Amino acid sequence: MERSLGIIEAQGLFRQYGDVTAVDNVSLSVGKGELFGLLGPNGSGKTTMIKMLTGQIRPTGGSATVLGLDVEKDPIGVRERVGIIPEQETPPSFLTATEYLDFVGEVRHIEDVQKKADWWFDFLDFSDKRDVLCKDLSRGTRQKLMFTQAFLHKPVLALIDEPLINFDPIMQRKVKDYLAEYAKAGNTIFISTHILEIAEEICTGFAILHKGKLLHTGTVAELKRRDQHLDDFFLSLVQKDGHV
Amino acid sequence: MFKLFTNMMKEEWRIHSTIFGSLSFALFPVMIFGIAFMGSFLLPLFRAVIPGGDLSTIIHALFLLLGIMVGAFGLIGQEAMNRRFGQASLLAYSARSLPISVQEIFCTFVVKDTVYYFILWVLPFVGGFAIASPFIGIPLSLPALLLLTLTLAFLSGLSVVFFLSTVYAHSKPALGVILALILIAGAGLYLFAGINIALFFPPLMLFYSFSWVTLAFTCAVILILSAVAVLLFTSEYTDTTRRYSSAMAPLAERLSFFPYPPLAAKDLIDLNRSGSFIGQTIFSFLIPLGLLWFLLSVLTRLLPPGGVFLLFAILTGVIASTMYTWITAFDSYNSYTCLPVSVRALLTSKICSFTVLQLIPVSLIIVVSLLSNGVAYLLPALVLCLSVSFFSLAVTVWLTGLSPSVLVYDAKVLVTYLFVLGIALIVLIALAFVNPNYALVSVLLYLPGWLFVRESYVKWEDQDQPIF
Numbered sequence: 001m002e003r004s005l006g007i008i009e010a011q012g013l014f015r016q017y018g019d020v021t022a023v024d025n026v027s028l029s030v031g032k033g034e035l036f037g038l039l040g041p042n043g044s045g046k047t048t049m050i051k052m053l054t055g056q057i058r059p060t061g062g063s064a065t066v067l068g069l070d071v072e073k074d075p076i077g078v079r080e081r082v083g084i085i086p087e088q089e090t091p092p093s094f095l096t097a098t099e100y101l102d103f104v105g106e107v108r109h110i111e112d113v114q115k116k117a118d119w120w121f122d123f124l125d126f127s128d129k130r131d132v133l134c135k136d137l138s139r140g141t142r143q144k145l146m147f148t149q150a151f152l153h154k155p156v157l158a159l160i161d162e163p164l165i166n167f168d169p170i171m172q173r174k175v176k177d178y179l180a181e182y183a184k185a186g187n188t189i190f191i192s193t194h195i196l197e198i199a200e201e202i203c204t205g206f207a208i209l210h211k212g213k214l215l216h217t218g219t220v221a222e223l224k225r226r227d228q229h230l231d232d233f234f235l236s237l238v239q240k241d242g243h244v
Numbered sequence: 245m246f247k248l249f250t251n252m253m254k255e256e257w258r259i260h261s262t263i264f265g266s267l268s269f270a271l272f273p274v275m276i277f278g279i280a281f282m283g284s285f286l287l288p289l290f291r292a293v294i295p296g297g298d299l300s301t302i303i304h305a306l307f308l309l310l311g312i313m314v315g316a317f318g319l320i321g322q323e324a325m326n327r328r329f330g331q332a333s334l335l336a337y338s339a340r341s342l343p344i345s346v347q348e349i350f351c352t353f354v355v356k357d358t359v360y361y362f363i364l365w366v367l368p369f370v371g372g373f374a375i376a377s378p379f380i381g382i383p384l385s386l387p388a389l390l391l392l393t394l395t396l397a398f399l400s401g402l403s404v405v406f407f408l409s410t411v412y413a414h415s416k417p418a419l420g421v422i423l424a425l426i427l428i429a430g431a432g433l434y435l436f437a438g439i440n441i442a443l444f445f446p447p448l449m450l451f452y453s454f455s456w457v458t459l460a461f462t463c464a465v466i467l468i469l470s471a472v473a474v475l476l477f478t479s480e481y482t483d484t485t486r487r488y489s490s491a492m493a494p495l496a497e498r499l500s501f502f503p504y505p506p507l508a509a510k511d512l513i514d515l516n517r518s519g520s521f522i523g524q525t526i527f528s529f530l531i532p533l534g535l536l537w538f539l540l541s542v543l544t545r546l547l548p549p550g551g552v553f554l555l556f557a558i559l560t561g562v563i564a565s566t567m568y569t570w571i572t573a574f575d576s577y578n579s580y581t582c583l584p585v586s587v588r589a590l591l592t593s594k595i596c597s598f599t600v601l602q603l604i605p606v607s608l609i610i611v612v613s614l615l616s617n618g619v620a621y622l623l624p625a626l627v628l629c630l631s632v633s634f635f636s637l638a639v640t641v642w643l644t645g646l647s648p649s650v651l652v653y654d655a656k657v658l659v660t661y662l663f664v665l666g667i668a669l670i671v672l673i674a675l676a677f678v679n680p681n682y683a684l685v686s687v688l689l690y691l692p693g694w695l696f697v698r699e700s701y702v703k704w705e706d707q708d709q710p711i712f
Contacts, residue, residue, distance in 0.1 A: 056581045057708045076584045084582035092510060092579045094517040099492035106496050106506035107583050136485045150582065
């Protein structure tokens with residue numbers, strides 16, 4: 001049963017890899033229709049956060065619900081309902097792009113998958129690669145494919161790790177517009193990135209993570225009201241926290 | 245080149261030790277040493293049953309197989325560079341962006357594999373035997389000779405596979421012709437002249453009768469095969485873009501009786517397009533078993549009627565269980581982390597795909613029964629083969645989950661595997677030798693096998709999957 005709280009609710013999330021603490025007592029809430037950016041330098045724990053929120057790895061401590069589902073107790077339920085684009089795009093090597101989308105369609109029980117896939121092939125401009133093996137695709141095309149698989153079932157929540165990193169400027173524009181429109185339609189987008197321009201341009205809310213700790217949560221509108229740029233704000237925060 | 249070599253060695257060690265933990269992996273050669281040391285004290289018992297000559301043939305064959313398997317791992321057909329120089333072998337991969345030729349990288353890679361696995365397998369094995377030798381009345385010259393001949397046996401396997409995989413990369417028909425000629429010559433000599441070609445294996449000839457000429461000949465064979473492989477090595481095919489019409493949807497529909505049709509369809513597509521289905525069947529299944537058959541045939545006079553065939557069926561079952569690595573080799577768990585696919589579903593699907601692949605050992609057992617006049621023992625042989633294969637699979641799944649290839653070098657895992665499987669095999673071999681029909685009792689292995697699988701679901705669902 002879905003709770004009336006936020007789409008994403010994290011309470012004291014904590015994750016250790018051996019002696020290294022990747023995420024340290026992070027609590028945050030993301031509401032419906034938000035385009036939320038999780039920002040932080042390399043190694044700040046952003047990817048670990050996304051992995052915990054999507055049930056890919058278990059938290060060492062704390063708890064989180066996504067769409068009302070406990071990520072630890074029902075990771076498959078969470079993954080059924082959300083769209084995920086991992087940091088490293090990993091479509092299966094020996095399937096073609098079309099076959100991978102067919103595969104995703106079968107696993108997610110998506111009706112009319114070919115028609116939906118065709119729309120994405122056209123939209124992201126990679127129709128000519130549809131019958132090429134994934135291992136032979138360029139990084140950019142693989143990311144287009146991963147983008148497609150995440151949105152093929154029109155999830156109410158998409159979690160995207162570094163969404164634009166392999167796209168050319170034209171494609172970046174297209175994808176940013178799509179994400180903004182998608183969120184405006186009442187869906188929620190959660191992106192993690194260290195490219196602050198993206199966050200400043202399209203995000204509504206944001207959180208800053210540094211060395212696994214949450215330094216700040218807020219909205220881009222607040223910053224604009226204070227006539228402050230996100231990159232200045234970000235740098236001042238992480239430098240104060242000891243980032244060299 | 246030496247710098248590249250030392251860094252490749254460090255990298256190989258770090259990959260393994262990162263995966264298993266330094267201690268666990270460091271224990272692996274210690275375990276081999278221990279097994280060889282303790283096994284040496286059983287030699288007088290073995291000698292009472294098996295003549296010393298046959299025993300040394302078996303040991304040399306094992307190291308030949310080891311060389312073949314190490315060589316075959318990652319060096320099959322079109323995936324040679326991708327699998328060995330892919331994301332896991334970062335140094336070799338990045339070295340391609342440096343001003344070093346592909347031949348030089350491959351040559352260094354071959355030398356690295358040779359030295360690395362010599363230290364990991366050959367040296368500890370002979371070391372254990374050498375330390376035990378004075379206690380069992382064996383002169384130290386024998387372990388010294390064994391160190392030489394086992395190394396050469398291992399290198400023979402390695403160089404043969406490097407050579408054949410290079411031929412495969414250039415021309416599949418040429419590989420077919422070479423293999424057919426070898427098989428025809430071997431079978432012809434055995435069937436019509438009664439000559440066991442195993443006895444013409446150069447390292448074995450050297451072991452039985454050392455001479456500098458034989459040593460030079462053995463080294464020359466290895467060097468020529470390796471040199472041809474290095475000189476003809478090509479990575480050009482890795483740049484070709486392959487296109488296919490969509491097979492996923494129709495195949496998933498045809499496999500709708502499977503619990504997870506799209507996962508099964510993906511396995512079959514992976515096997516076919518990676519070249520594994522043919523490559524692994526030849527290099528990891530038919531060639532090792534062909535060699536085993538020739539080696540076991542020397543035991544004919546020592547074993548009860550049908551004994552060799554039933555023993556072969558058991559060993560076929562063990563080797564058939566490694567087909568699980570075929571269907572997991574190309575499957576990174578990363579591919580599934582963005583989808584609602586549970587570890588349980590994946591394991592179940594892999595077991596189903598594995599079941600389909602068991603048609604290969606079944607076919608082989610039927611063919612061997614026809615060729616060796618063993619049709620009378622066909623039923624117990626088939627039951628033995630499949631029971632052992634599924635039981636071994638269940639133990640593998642329980643111990644290694646979805647990563648059987650990489651976890652096999654964890655000493656703790658390997659000891660547990662050998663112990664559990666060893667007990668079952670000893671009982672089955674004894675029963676089969678007493679009366680071939682008693683082998684039918686092997687169906688009972690499905691029960692513990694099922695329990696192992698059930699336990700695996702809980703065990704692997706409960707932990708984060710290793711992502712390599």
